[in-house]
Amino acid sequence: xxxxxMRNNQLVVDSVSEPTPGPGEVLVKTxxxxxxxxxxxxxxxxEALVGGSRRSGGIFAIDPNRDIVMGHEFCAEVVDYGPGTRxxxxxxxxxxxxxxxxxxSGDEGIGYSSENPGGFGELMRxxxxxxxxxxxxxxxxxxxxxxxxxxGFHAVTKARLEKRDVSLVIGCGPVxxxxxxxxxxxxxxxxxxxxLSLRRRELAVQMGADLVIDPREKSPYGVFQTGGSTRQPAxxxxxxxxxxxxxxxxxxxxxxTKIIVTGLCxxxxxxxxxxxxxxxxxxxxxxxxxxxEFADTFHNIRKGKLRLEPLIxxxxxxxxxxxxxxxxxxxxxxxxxxxxxxxx
Amino acid sequence: xxxxxMRNNQLVVDSVSEPTPGPGEVLVKTxxxxxxxxxxxxxxxxEALVGGSRRSGGIFAIDPNRDIVMGHEFCAEVVDYGPGTRxxxxxxxxxxxxxxxxxxSGDEGIGYSSENPGGFGELMRxxxxxxxxxxxxxxxxxxxxxxxxxxGFHAVTKARLEKRDVSLVIGCGPVxxxxxxxxxxxxxxxxxxxxLSLRRRELAVQMGADLVIDPREKSPYGVFQTGGSTRQPAxxxxxxxxxxxxxxxxxxxxxxTKIIVTGLCxxxxxxxxxxxxxxxxxxxxxxxxxxxEFADTFHNIRKGKLRLEPLIxxxxxxxxxxxxxxxxxxxxxxxxxxxxxxxx
Numbered sequence: 177x178x179x180x181x182m183r184n185n186q187l188v189v190d191s192v193s194e195p196t197p198g199p200g201e202v203l204v205k206t207x208x209x210x211x212x213x214x215x216x217x218x219x220x221x222x223e224a225l226v227g228g229s230r231r232s233g234g235i236f237a238i239d240p241n242r243d244i245v246m247g248h249e250f251c252a253e254v255v256d257y258g259p260g261t262r263x264x265x266x267x268x269x270x271x272x273x274x275x276x277x278x279x280x281s282g283d284e285g286i287g288y289s290s291e292n293p294g295g296f297g298e299l300m301r302x303x304x305x306x307x308x309x310x311x312x313x314x315x316x317x318x319x320x321x322x323x324x325x326x327x328g329f330h331a332v333t334k335a336r337l338e339k340r341d342v343s344l345v346i347g348c349g350p351v352x353x354x355x356x357x358x359x360x361x362x363x364x365x366x367x368x369x370x371x372l373s374l375r376r377r378e379l380a381v382q383m384g385a386d387l388v389i390d391p392r393e394k395s396p397y398g399v400f401q402t403g404g405s406t407r408q409p410a411x412x413x414x415x416x417x418x419x420x421x422x423x424x425x426x427x428x429x430x431x432x433t434k435i436i437v438t439g440l441c442x443x444x445x446x447x448x449x450x451x452x453x454x455x456x457x458x459x460x461x462x463x464x465x466x467x468x469e470f471a472d473t474f475h476n477i478r479k480g481k482l483r484l485e486p487l488i489x490x491x492x493x494x495x496x497x498x499x500x501x502x503x504x505x506x507x508x509x510x511x512x513x514x515x516x517x518x519x520x
Numbered sequence: 521x522x523x524x525x526m527r528n529n530q531l532v533v534d535s536v537s538e539p540t541p542g543p544g545e546v547l548v549k550t551x552x553x554x555x556x557x558x559x560x561x562x563x564x565x566x567e568a569l570v571g572g573s574r575r576s577g578g579i580f581a582i583d584p585n586r587d588i589v590m591g592h593e594f595c596a597e598v599v600d601y602g603p604g605t606r607x608x609x610x611x612x613x614x615x616x617x618x619x620x621x622x623x624x625s626g627d628e629g630i631g632y633s634s635e636n637p638g639g640f641g642e643l644m645r646x647x648x649x650x651x652x653x654x655x656x657x658x659x660x661x662x663x664x665x666x667x668x669x670x671x672g673f674h675a676v677t678k679a680r681l682e683k684r685d686v687s688l689v690i691g692c693g694p695v696x697x698x699x700x701x702x703x704x705x706x707x708x709x710x711x712x713x714x715x716l717s718l719r720r721r722e723l724a725v726q727m728g729a730d731l732v733i734d735p736r737e738k739s740p741y742g743v744f745q746t747g748g749s750t751r752q753p754a755x756x757x758x759x760x761x762x763x764x765x766x767x768x769x770x771x772x773x774x775x776x777t778k779i780i781v782t783g784l785c786x787x788x789x790x791x792x793x794x795x796x797x798x799x800x801x802x803x804x805x806x807x808x809x810x811x812x813e814f815a816d817t818f819h820n821i822r823k824g825k826l827r828l829e830p831l832i833x834x835x836x837x838x839x840x841x842x843x844x845x846x847x848x849x850x851x852x853x854x855x856x857x858x859x860x861x862x863x864x
Contacts, residue, residue, distance in 0.1 A: 228794035334800070422793070441793050449766070449785050450572035452805040456678070459803040461796040 179297030179517065180497045182219060182244040187498050192243065195293055195301040197258030201277065202304050207270065207316040208491075208514045209295025210249035210324060211500055213349060213417075214440060218246065218288065219501065221442040228442070238288050247295030247515065248275030248287035249323040251316040252302070261304045270310035271302070272322050274470045278303045296497060298517050306467070308474050317491075317514055318477060321484045324512065326473040328354025330465035331438045335411050337364055341434075344396055345369040345385070345413045346425065348376040350487070350512055351438050352415035353383050357482050360384025370396035373508040375489075382486045397428035407431075414439050422459070423447035431455045438462050487511045493519035523641030523861065524841045526563060526588040531842050536587065539637055539645040541602030542623070546648050548615065551660040552835075552858045553639025554593035554668060555844055557693060557761075558784060562590065562632065563845065565786040572786070582632050591639030591859065592619030592631035593667040595660040596646070605648045614654035615646070616666050618814050622647045640841060642861050650811070652818050661835075661858055662821060665828045668856065670817040672698025674809035675782045679755050681708055685778075688740055689713040689729070689757045690769065692720040694831070694856055695782050696759035697727050701826050704728025714740035717852040719833075726830045741772035758783050766803070767791035775799045782806050831855045837863035 181190045197203045218225055222240035238244055254269045265271065275286040275294065286302070287294025294300065310319045332355060337343070343364050345352045348371035359367045360383065369380040370389045377388040389396045400410050410433040412425050417439025425435055426447060437459060451457070465473075476482050490513035492500045500513045525534045541547045562569055566584035582588055598613045609615065619630040619638065630646070631638025638644065654663045676699060681687070687708050689696045692715035703711045704727065713724040714733045721732040733740045744754050754777040756769050761783025769779055770791060781803060795801070809817075820826050834857035836844045844857045 224794075228792065229798060437793065437796065440797060444790055445793050446788055446790050448572065449781065449789050449805070450568075452781065452803075453784060453807045454573060456805050456807055458805070459796075461793070461800050461802070463797045463800055 177298040178494055179245045179293060180247075180494060180515070182246055185219065185222060185240065187219065187501060189494055189497070192245065192293065192297065194299050197256065197301040198279070199258060199260040200304055201258040201301045202254055202261065202307065203256040203258070204252035204271065204300050204302055205255050206247070206295045206298060206300055206517050207251045207253055208320045208516050209247040210320050211497070211504060211513050211515060212249055212324065213351070213504070215246045216501060216504055217440055217442060224442045239290055242290040244288070244290050245293035245297040246287045247297070247517075248285075249320055250275070250295035250300070251310060251319040252295070252300060255299070257304070258301070264304065265307065265309060270316060270319070271307040272310060272319050272474055273302045273306045273308065274467055275323065276303075276306070277301070278306060296494075296515055296517055308471060311478060314478055317488055318484050319474075320514060321487060321512065322470065322474045322477055324350050325354045325357065325477065325482065325484065326465040326470045327351055327438070328356075328358045329473045330469050331355050331413060331436050331462040332358040332362060333469065334460050334462040335413070335434055335436045337362065337411060338409060340408050341411045342399065342408045343367050343411050343413065344399060345380070345415060346396065346421065347371060347414070347416035347439065348373070348380045349415060352413065353379055353487060353511055355413045355415060355438070356380055356383040356385050357484070361476060361481055368396065368399050375509055376511065379486055379511055382483075395428065400430045410434070411436065417441045419443050419445045426451040426457060429455060429457055433457050435459045436462050488514060490514070491516060493517075495520045521642040522838055523589045523637060524591075524838060524859070526590055529563065529566060529584065531563065531845060533838055533841070536589065536637065536641065538643050541600065541645045543602060543604040544648055545602040545621065545645045546598055546605065546651065547600040547602070548596035548644050548646055549599050550591070550639045550642060550644060550861050551595045551597055551614065552664045552860050553591040554664050555841070555848060555857050555859060556593055556668065557695070557848070559590045560845060560848055561784055561786060568786045583634055586634040588632070588634050589637035589641040590631045591641070591861075592629075593664055594619070594639035594644070595654060595663040596639070596644060598651075599643070601648070602645070608648060609651065609653060614660060614663070615651040616654060616663050616818055617646045617650045617652065618811055619667065620647075620650070621645070622650060640838075640859055640861055652815060655822060658822055661832055662828050663818075664858060665831060665856065666814065666818045666821055668694050669698045669701065669821065669826065669828065670809040670814040671695055671782070672700075672702045673817045674813050675699050675757060675780050675806040676702040676706060677813065678804050678806040679757070679778055679780045681706065681755060682753060684752050685755045686743065686752045687711050687755050687757065688743060689724070689759060690740065690765065691715060691758070691760035691783065692717070692724045693759060696757065697723055697831060697855055699757045699759060699782070700724055700727040700729050701828070705820060705825055712740065712743050719853055720855065723830055723855055726827075739772065744774045754778070755780065761785045763787050763789045770795040770801060773799060773801055777801050779803045780806055832858060834858070835860060837861075839864045
């Protein structure tokens with residue numbers, strides 16, 4: 177099959193062998209698959225990601241010296257069944273799934289794996305029991321956003337929001353936008369969002385932000401200033417993932433702030449912990465989601481509770497992926513670019 | 521009055537003017553006052569402490585260019601009353617208090633202040649309504665431990681312990697020992713403690729640790745390893761406060777660990793955040809205590825629920841303070857050294 181292959185820290189379009197569905201598994205055709213910021217990281221920082229993952233029991237157990245077909249935000253179509261399956265869905269049924277295979281020997285990643293190709297290739301294998309059927313009224317493009325939306329859903333769950341919390345989202349890339357949409361869904365108010373890009377601030381408003389701030393014009397942390405003696409509790413979502421951003425947030429956060437770190441900062445970072453102590457801050461790291469959160473997010477999208485069309489800012493065929501990675505490397509214009517691997 | 525004065529980043533014994541009790545305030549004679557690790561930090565890193573405090577709204581609003589009489593862990597004796605007091609206690613009554621004055625213009629620190637001398641001087645002023653009477657059966661020495669014990673009490677409260685949590689205390693200085701004693705009091709089990717010093721590990725056992733570990737012999741984090749598939753949730757108390765220790769803890773902590781940071785690390789610190797993300801760690805900074813927690817700790821000590829005598833590893837007169845600071849600077853032998861400022 178044709179696929180975008182990560183090989184020697186570069187992306188190339190090539191023919192690779194087709195995956196075979198094992199027991200309880202399904203062969204699917206990728207309809208569409210989103211490009212994730214983590215894919216960009218994996219390409220650029222493969223060694224650091226693997227090293228960090230290995231020493232902390234993470235999921236990126238990849239071997240950068242072998243071919244990898246990435247892509248873990250997908251909507252696909254059932255093509256064939258492996259042995260020991262219940263054949264729950266007719267061939268041609270559109271499905272979503274968490275990007276993981278549930279095997280007797282343990283879970284295996286799809287996309288960040290040399291064994292299990294992801295959605296930047298024409299075919300994948302998925303675990304039958306993980307499949308969620310995409311109903312007629314839901315487009316494949318929007319269904320493919322389930323995965324990144326589940327990331328935001330999980331981050332907001334980790335924040336254990338309380339009624340009076342003021343939420344500030346630093347960074348309005350796909351994760352930040354997903355956090356904003358989930359905050360809106362959960363009734364959080366006010367939702368404040370900051371990003372350097374006008375386009376992304378506009379998307380933040382479409383996702384439900386009550387106030388958007390260009391940090392070059394004024395400090396986003398000003399929203400926590402109060403003239404009186406009462407102060408609302410603050411929750412700050414760090415959705416940037418560059419060195420120095422946590423220090424900036426700790427410096428500016430009010431007392432007792434919960435800081436939810438979702439950004440994948442690959443380098444060592446440096447901070448002044450005294451800010452944390454004086455203000456008794458809480459830092460909660462958040463990564464991924466549970467199977468339940470994925471299904472819950474899918475349900476919310478299916479019921480039309482999340483309006484996600486504006487997030488899709490580009491679509492490319494298989495030959496456009498390299499360029500799309502480059503464009504996403506200097507953010508500003510894009511939120512989510514989708515790949516349709518069966519077209520050039 | 522005679523006092524140990526912090527002057528030009530050095531400690532000297534000198535005569536300074538006596539404090540005058542204002543409205544609602546009481547003049548007291550210091551019976552005994554403990555030396556705190558923060559006092560050592562204040563002497564060594566005054567500029568950093570003040571800078572960090574200023575930019576984060578902390579309590580160390582001191583001017584290192586003016587004389588400061590430190591000492592905030594005290595037991596004292598009522599000598600005289602200022603105007604507008606209820607004169608609740610007879611002259612001679614022994615009392616404890618949080619080291620702060622409650623004034624109409626706002627709270628003011630005692631000890632970390634050029635205006636309000638602390639317990640390394642013969643006399644202090646305290647707010648009458650903050651006084652807790654020390655009963656006959658409670659020694660002044662142990663009563664003076666209320667303050668450092670309240671710090672541990674607060675840190676444990678911040679940890680929001682759950683029933684199955686395994687607690688690991690890294691560092692068995694006064695704060696670590698206070699955390700251990702509080703964990704024991706609250707029925708936490710098991711309590712594991714690590715320190716390089718044999719003496720401190722012995723004290724940890726006396727405070728209630730179930731298992732003590734010399735990190736040169738084996739990794740304290742090994743207690744979280746499990747042969748089976750179930751794992752108990754972990755809480756790690758960081759009671760060291762040197763650069764690198766949080767990175768070490770993040771590297772070794774199991775998934776979902778709550779890390780309670782109590783150590784006062786004055787320098788910028790450096791860490792690898794990927795460990796935090798992969799394992800979804802939570803970092804809670806904890807500093808100080810509330811007035812309620814102070815009173816609750818005092819109550820527990822008064823009722824004999826905490827056996828603190830072993831923590832007192834030294835006592836000095838006013839002329840012994842400089843040497844005591846030096847000894848505490850290279851820990852290992854001592855937990856708490858008490859100062860009796862009325863004797864030489």
